[in-house]
Amino acid sequence: MTATRQPPLLAVEDLSVSFRTRSGTVRALEGVGFTIARGETVGIVGESGSGKSVTAYAVMRLLDPAARVTSGRIVFGGLDMLAADEATVAEIRGRELSMIFQNPRASLNPIRRVGAQIADVLVRHANLSARAAAERAVALLAEVGIPDPARRARAYPFELSGGMCQRVGIAIALACRPALLIADEPTTGLDVTTQATIMDLVAALGRARGMATMLITHDLGLATERCDRIVVMHAGHVVEDAPTEALFARPRHPYTERLLAATPRPGRSLADLRTIPGGLPDLRRDDLPPCRFHDRCHRRSVDCALPPLPRRVENGRLVACRHPL
Amino acid sequence: MTAPVLEARGLSKRFPIGRPGLLARRPGPLLHAVDRVSFAIGAGETVGLVGESGCGKTTLTRILARLIDPTEGEIRFGGEDIAAVPAGRFSRHPARAAIQMVFQDAEGSINPRFTALDAIAAPLRRLKGLRGAALEAEVARAADRCGLPRALLSRFPHQLSGGQKARVGIARAIATEPKLLILDEPTSALDVSVQVVILALLAELKASLGMSYLFVSHDLNVVRLICDRVLVMYLGQIVEEGPAETVFRAPLHPYTRALADSIAIPGERRAGPKLRLSGDPKSPIDPDPKACRFHGRCPRGRELCAKAPPPEVIAALGRRALCHQPLTEAA
Numbered sequence: 001m002t003a004t005r006q007p008p009l010l011a012v013e014d015l016s017v018s019f020r021t022r023s024g025t026v027r028a029l030e031g032v033g034f035t036i037a038r039g040e041t042v043g044i045v046g047e048s049g050s051g052k053s054v055t056a057y058a059v060m061r062l063l064d065p066a067a068r069v070t071s072g073r074i075v076f077g078g079l080d081m082l083a084a085d086e087a088t089v090a091e092i093r094g095r096e097l098s099m100i101f102q103n104p105r106a107s108l109n110p111i112r113r114v115g116a117q118i119a120d121v122l123v124r125h126a127n128l129s130a131r132a133a134a135e136r137a138v139a140l141l142a143e144v145g146i147p148d149p150a151r152r153a154r155a156y157p158f159e160l161s162g163g164m165c166q167r168v169g170i171a172i173a174l175a176c177r178p179a180l181l182i183a184d185e186p187t188t189g190l191d192v193t194t195q196a197t198i199m200d201l202v203a204a205l206g207r208a209r210g211m212a213t214m215l216i217t218h219d220l221g222l223a224t225e226r227c228d229r230i231v232v233m234h235a236g237h238v239v240e241d242a243p244t245e246a247l248f249a250r251p252r253h254p255y256t257e258r259l260l261a262a263t264p265r266p267g268r269s270l271a272d273l274r275t276i277p278g279g280l281p282d283l284r285r286d287d288l289p290p291c292r293f294h295d296r297c298h299r300r301s302v303d304c305a306l307p308p309l310p311r312r313v314e315n316g317r318l319v320a321c322r323h324p325l
Numbered sequence: 326m327t328a329p330v331l332e333a334r335g336l337s338k339r340f341p342i343g344r345p346g347l348l349a350r351r352p353g354p355l356l357h358a359v360d361r362v363s364f365a366i367g368a369g370e371t372v373g374l375v376g377e378s379g380c381g382k383t384t385l386t387r388i389l390a391r392l393i394d395p396t397e398g399e400i401r402f403g404g405e406d407i408a409a410v411p412a413g414r415f416s417r418h419p420a421r422a423a424i425q426m427v428f429q430d431a432e433g434s435i436n437p438r439f440t441a442l443d444a445i446a447a448p449l450r451r452l453k454g455l456r457g458a459a460l461e462a463e464v465a466r467a468a469d470r471c472g473l474p475r476a477l478l479s480r481f482p483h484q485l486s487g488g489q490k491a492r493v494g495i496a497r498a499i500a501t502e503p504k505l506l507i508l509d510e511p512t513s514a515l516d517v518s519v520q521v522v523i524l525a526l527l528a529e530l531k532a533s534l535g536m537s538y539l540f541v542s543h544d545l546n547v548v549r550l551i552c553d554r555v556l557v558m559y560l561g562q563i564v565e566e567g568p569a570e571t572v573f574r575a576p577l578h579p580y581t582r583a584l585a586d587s588i589a590i591p592g593e594r595r596a597g598p599k600l601r602l603s604g605d606p607k608s609p610i611d612p613d614p615k616a617c618r619f620h621g622r623c624p625r626g627r628e629l630c631a632k633a634p635p636p637e638v639i640a641a642l643g644r645r646a647l648c649h650q651p652l653t654e655a656a
Contacts, residue, residue: 047516147604161605162378191377192543193602196587200601218516221546221589248592262521263591264550266573270528273550276518279486 007078008035009212010059010180015072017054017063024284028054029236030292032072033310036180041206041213043227043244045220047259049280050233052216056182059214060099061089077179095125098173100202102185104166108157114168115141115153121175140171144201163194170201177209184216199226220263224248229316232256235280235292238310242317252313252324255293291321299323329365329401330504330537331389331424336362336398336408338384342610356610358384360561361398366505371531371538373548373569375584376558379606382541385558386507389539390426391415402505422452422501429510431490435482441468441493442478449500467500470533472526488519492526499530506531507539512547524551545588549573554643557581560606560618567644577638577646579623600624617649625650 017029029051036042044052057063059074061081074081076097081089101107109117118140119133128136134153141149144167157165166186173181183202187195203226206213217223223230223244230247232240232255240253251257261274278296281288290307294300303322310320339355359381366372374382388395391412400408407420415421425448428434435444445464449455455463465475473492482490491511498506511527512520528551531538542548548555548569555572557565557580565578576582579600586599602622612618620630630649639645 047518145603163605192545192587193377193583196589196599197601197603219589220517220591224591225589225594245594259517260592262517264520264524264544264546265591265593266546266549268550270524270550273521273525275521275525 006038009038009040009077010036010214011073011075012055012059013073013075015055015058015074016070017051017058017067018070019064019066020068021066021284026283027236027288028067028283029058032233032236032238034231034238034241036212036214038179039206039210039212040229041203041215041227043223043230044214044216044233045218045223045230045259046233047218047280049235049283051236052218052233053184054236055233056099056184056214056216060093060097060182062093091125094121094178095176096178097180097182098176098178099182099184100166100169100173100186102188104162104169104186104190105157105160107169108165110157113154113156114160114165118153118168118171118175121172125176136175137171140175141168143205144168144171144174145197146171162190163198166190166194166198167201170198170205174205174209174211178211180212180214181206182214182216185218186215187222188217188219195222202226220260221265232259236283237292237320238318239293239320240318241310242319246314246317250325252317252319253293253321254297254299254323254325257325258296299325328368330368330370332365332399332401333389334363334399334401336385336388336400337396338381338388338393339396354611357561357612358609359388359395360612362558362561362563364556364563364566366537366539367553368504368537369531369535370554371540371552373552373555374539374541374558375543375545375548375555377606379609380558381561381609382558383509386426386509386539386541389505390424390507391418391421416451422448423504424507425498425501425503425505426507427494427498427509427511429513431487431494431511431514432482435490435493435497437482440479440481441473441485441489441496444482444493445478445497445500448497452501463500467496470499470530471496487515488522491515491519491523495523495526495530499534499536502534503536505537505539507541509541510543511540513543520547527551545573545584546590557584560609560612562618562647564619564648565646567640571644575652577640577644577651578619578648579625579652580619581646582652617647625652 013033015029015032019026019028046052069082115137118137122128122133122136138149138153141153146152146167187198215227227244230244231238234255240256251260258276262276281292291304294304308320308322310318313319313324336359338359339357341353342356343353376382387393394412395408399406402420410418442464445467446460449460449463471492473496512523540552552569555569556563559580565581573585576585583600583602604622617630617635620626635647635649637645637647638651
């Protein structure tokens, strides 16, 4: 994928975001960069506080007012998202670029029927009449596998199960056939059997439409099953970016290695699992080490005081470490 | 299995819903949350309880912890049927201190106006009647066991990290040195790096205090990791029971098979067709006693499944399923 000359669908370059808070400036993202090609599914994984969601919201240009982008570019389909005016972004958001959220019920409007919420997107972006949009909404509900869609279109979110609400969320996100879907922990809080069917649905629709997906998750199992490539984040840095199989076969960044070693999987006993010493550094600190894993790393040495410039260790694989494994 | 520390026999909980009409002779509709459930937990054993939300896991744990009364059935614990003790009076029963619970949401289950010390002291004060220096010594002992630095004992929940709050929840539960600890998704809110530490702590405590665990979880990779045996619930019934590894590797019940097929394994892509469920479970309100509750969602369902309740199939010692046509190793 990276070998082709075609420019990537999404390119995030040197993105830094900080938040002003009462207790100081939180440097949530620093120098984050990665690309997503057309049709590709890329996982963004990391623990809470690693900056996964901030990255997603930055791409959607939905960051909190307290956030400030201090450096970097986000280029989506040739458009500089950070430089574009609000009207242009609003035109793209929901049509070319859309998002499904972690808590499906909370992300829907509780006092509007779900069919109307899907129709909203179509009226706004696809220039459909209200009636045509309502009909299309029912067809979309059928497409995401909701039985009896005509009746369910008239339901309110509280009348539907969590799995069904997420299907509605997917119908809204995919109504205009976006080129990129951002899925922020789309199955957290759903039952495992429902999780699997929801992810099957996203994968099938993605394949059928050649849609790219950015899957944000802390679940390495989910990332393994669904992603072509995985971007590992730690404390606001991208530490490793590699094809899924290569990443699991041989992690190169010490953090990735530790993360995999801490994750339960069949055939491993509790004694086989290892912990990661320490916690995430306080991102408000002024004296954050250039490598934010520095204080937790078992491989650190003197030159780790210098920035861990991302380098290509093998084809299609980047590692931000001076002493990769 | 070793000698059971707790044995449940035919436990049921049915909640009346809606109001029965004033003049109605017939009782109103009943929600069958737990339906004639029998199982045992051996001494020193970790038993996993899995199933989708709404299947009755929480109701079952609340019955076992004697927070609510079962509609029928027995709970043998310490040679006595503790189901016969009303929930309201159980707080003064000696078994209260012997069955403790760790809740899912460590943040929400600790009184925000209690310091860590108050939270851990409460059960010791109420159930063991400890006061003063003896109380403080026991609190410190529980905190030490759970790796909670004593300096943190004066903090309130909002001043603690997720992992530290989990430790407070565990310290509070083990302070009275229970025989049985019911753990309701104790690590679901934690990051993997913290989860490992908490799971290791739980394993260590179990060994040192000789406890048994009932471990409720959605994370089947974790269940597989720490449980000796597993109970699979579906709509109020235990549909399968067996050693954890066997249950997930060679499930008997089609529902368990769908669960096992839904587990995403880190670093491993499984080939081959996977069993997926369609639709939602049936309503637990007045279910048809003559049909299998999984019928309609089950890919193997036959006519018989709608006409007769499924029999209990015993495949091996301690290995059973509730199904008309259980899967075999080859299926």
